[in-house]
Amino acid sequence: MGQYGIGQPVRRKEDVRLLTGKGRYTDDIHFDGQLWAAFFRSPHAHAKIKSIDSAAALSVAGVRHVFTGEDMRKGGMKPLVADINFTDRKGNKMYKPVRHILPSDRACYVGEPLVMVLADSAEAARAGAELIEIDFETLPNITSTAKAAEPDAYVLHPEHGSNIAVHWENSAPDEVDALIAQAPHKVKIHLVNNRLIVAPMEPRCAVATYDAKEDVITLYSPTQGVRPAQAGFAGLLGIDKKKLRVISLDVGGGFGIRSKRYPETAAVAWAAKHINQPVKWRGDRSETFVSDHHGRDQVNDAVMGLDKNGRVIALRLETIVNVGAYSGDNGPRLPIDGGGRIIPCGYDIEKFYFSVKPVYTNTVPTDTYRGAGRPEANYIMERLMDAAAEECGLTRDEIRRRNLIPLSKMPYRTQMNFVYDSGDFIGTMDKTLELADWKGFASRRKETEKRGKLRGIGLASFVEQAGGRPTEEMRVKFDENGKATVFSGTFSHGQGHETVYAQMVNDYLGVPFDQIDFVQGDTDTTPPGGVGTFGSRSSMMGGVAIKRSCGQIIMKGKKIAAHLLQADPAAVTFENGLFRVGVSSISIQDVARAASDPAKLPEGVTPGLDESNLFEREPDLNNFPNGCHICEVEVDPELGTIEIVKYTALDDCGVVLNPLIVHGQVYGGVAQGIGQALTEDAIYDAESGQLLAGSFMDYGMPRAHHLSMIEAHFTDDQPCKTNDLGVKGAGEAGACGAPPAFVSAVCDALTPYGVKHIDMPLTPERVWTAIQQAKAHKAA
């Protein structure tokens, strides 16, 4: 392992390009003769469309075309039906409303795209879109998650008769209910997991061109993997996927929402073919707020029974998840067999009842967002444990110590049928308590109190699951000059794959770090089995496929080297880039050069040193990153403001390939978790159904001053046992640990007032109100 090998904090290959303005994002490209697209969006939460009049829009100078969804349907566009199926315990199937791309009969949420205008300039397209006249008949609406599940709620999709898509349960509740009823200790919590705007910094964009001769559409758009986008959009367009090339250039953040089948993107691709002219749509931030999928939005009710020693006897959990107006490909899945399948997380709980009701409402569809169900699951468990600590008269660390799965029980089969291969949950928590000086907190609190403020400390022990889809393909190819290129099936949109994969090839094949190129994001070159980057999967899936590709290269290289050195292939060894037999050796670069010349190859060996590996794991063999985060805050009781004064993270990500990059993933995840807990809230107005948090002016994106330095550590003694590299996902742990650690810390600070819980986000107004209510309650 050299300076650029696995495990080194190698500075990123990507950086110089991105730091000097040479990044190339979708909005940076233009085509001669391109038309600009703009969309007329629904101003209403729910309305019947009686008629659409395009005449005024078409009269604007520069406007060339106006297309409705009806035009697109006639031109082959298919409706979007989520690729997702669940049944209730009686076998009734989940209800999935048909989503038309630009519906012409009914608008179901504010911002839903209804009509596309194409013009010579972006300004003309927008001016045209403003003049689209739609005769709407407004209808009542429902946006509230909790209310949508009530029996007398206004029903968005009347043909189903209820907003509840399916009532999924893991079992009958009777046994759990009986056990809880008899338990000596009971705790009950009600949580709102706030809806979030994902907001990657690059707003969504799509550019499409059409080659009439080849009948191929080329779509440029930010994704998290071009192959799923190719299959998804080809399906919507009603064309063979070979007739759709998808290219993703540099992508300005993903966080789960990028690879989705968005109507605008489908419409741009459709139009380019329909008019045989390049089409570009540049979404602005306000559009992104109402058109990118949103995240989270759950209401959770949980009851837990414990014995007299504080051991959990049984847990009953009911979740309502707001999936928006239509089902995305993952929305209803998240609490069930998406990330939420991790519940009850790190705890050894034998009896468990779990019910999920996904509900349709007049809101933007929700889908995967960093953690995709795991942050919600861990938040539920950690809030329960804090409540249980108080109920049982134990400290918050002790209640966890008594209920976390001990190392001795590994491997451990969970309630939801995962097998945890490794992880020392109790040991990790104990180490974190030390790192954060948990014991010394009392004196720090005294010091804070001298300054008239309150201080609190909170901890979260979390487990998540990483891996996503169970296949991935990577390719390592040498050219005739001995230079190596990684063709990646995964898709880096900030994670530094160009660097980490080069470290691996450097380590396995001895190729100099700067002699390794990287290609991703184009269906013409991406390996056919490529999937993409989400669910913290790239190292465990792409990384393993690279390792195996490199192994195949060594196998083939040995045959060629043996031939060149006139030796027995079995006698050839490979180390540090050299094939050796006795005192003779030949470099992998020379073998690659020879491999391009059929005359120099042994019989039966095909030319080239170019190997792909389609790695397939058992579907349930995810890995289970885990850790403990401890947050310390100061609260100003007069203002309700919170300052994070110390944040300690200990993460078990298995083997760390590049600590610089993995730390970066932890910092980013924590910041998004703190964002959810402190400032972010995608609020809809209950009456009008308007999104009130519709721009960065109204939506609380966390800024630099909301955060403090995070002290991040790794525990490396529990490598993953189910993949070749020992790696565990690192991308989403921070988002799991931060919300419960932070909320626990704030509630701890508010102990003098007896405040037990405040729903996220813990804005100054909410904290101040909680303090005032507690004071009034005491006085009364």
Add this chain to the structure above:
Amino acid sequence: MNISLTINGEKITRDIATNLLLADFLRDNLRLTGTHVGCDTTQCGCCIIHLNNKAVKSCTMLAVQADGAQITTIEGLAGANGALHPVQEAFREHHGLQCGFCTPGMVMMGADIVRRLPGADEATIRHQLEGNICRCTGYQGIVEAIMDASSQAKGI
């Protein structure tokens, strides 16, 4: 309307619409696409450039207002020999970027902070970054990078 200005050391004259924003002029007309547009409300700071040596959000002024100005964009920050500006170098060293989209604005703001406040402490830098949003890094590497460049500027 005709405007003349100097961008990254190059004199440029163009006839442009009076309602054209400076950010769009840089990106769409001059194809200096390193300057990014991440919002429409002057909040995110992805579009920050240096106008007459001051950090300015180019999405929030008209191109015609820049008539006669000296502008440096991210493309012009590194030295003529390609050597990175100390703030660019520090971002690379401290992993101050992930997806790279907010990065040009962060670097231009960072260079402005370092120029105005050499030796600035962490709290000062965090508050100075009020007008720049990053979704990837948790700001940790960004703040570390600017602190580092800022102490170097003061010779600490």
